[in-house]
Amino acid sequence: MECNGCEFRPELYYDAEFQIWVRIEEQGELAVGMTDISQSIAGKIMHVRVRRPGTLRPAGKPVATIESAKWAGPVPNLFNCTIAAANIDVLEDPALLNRLPYEAWIARVKPEQSVEQALGALLTGDAAWAGYQTRCLRDGIECK
Numbered sequence: 001m002e003c004n005g006c007e008f009r010p011e012l013y014y015d016a017e018f019q020i021w022v023r024i025e026e027q028g029e030l031a032v033g034m035t036d037i038s039q040s041i042a043g044k045i046m047h048v049r050v051r052r053p054g055t056l057r058p059a060g061k062p063v064a065t066i067e068s069a070k071w072a073g074p075v076p077n078l079f080n081c082t083i084a085a086a087n088i089d090v091l092e093d094p095a096l097l098n099r100l101p102y103e104a105w106i107a108r109v110k111p112e113q114s115v116e117q118a119l120g121a122l123l124t125g126d127a128a129w130a131g132y133q134t135r136c137l138r139d140g141i142e143c144k
Helices: 036-042 088-092 115-119 125-139
Strands: 020-024 030-034 045-050 064-068 072-075 081-086 107-111
Touching: 020 115, 030 036, 030 115, 036 125, 045 088, 081 088, 107 115
Parallel strands: none
Antiparallel strands: 020 030, 030 107, 045 064, 064 072, 081 107
């Protein structure tokens, strides 16, 4: 599925601005990554810094920092969690986030509450697709 060339994956969970996606992993962990919208807005990703594994991150505090040629900023954390791992491939080749935004996760986290509770405030499926299209069209976002 895509809108204005921006890929969308209905099985993932998204924040309300469609900047971040979350995927359920094994052993109660969640993978966190950038959406196609987010990587397109950022431009070529040049550096990624993930908080140290074992670090507690409250909702609202970033799990990572992304730097591109035209932007630097946090990867927002959407729920209380502990950093489980950083994606070494992304740390070594940050542009993976541009080339493979849905395969190249940034961090794996362990939510403080249940996975279901952590994902409860996020959008998925048809509701996420409707919001994703609205954001692309409203803001004139086009992905390559």
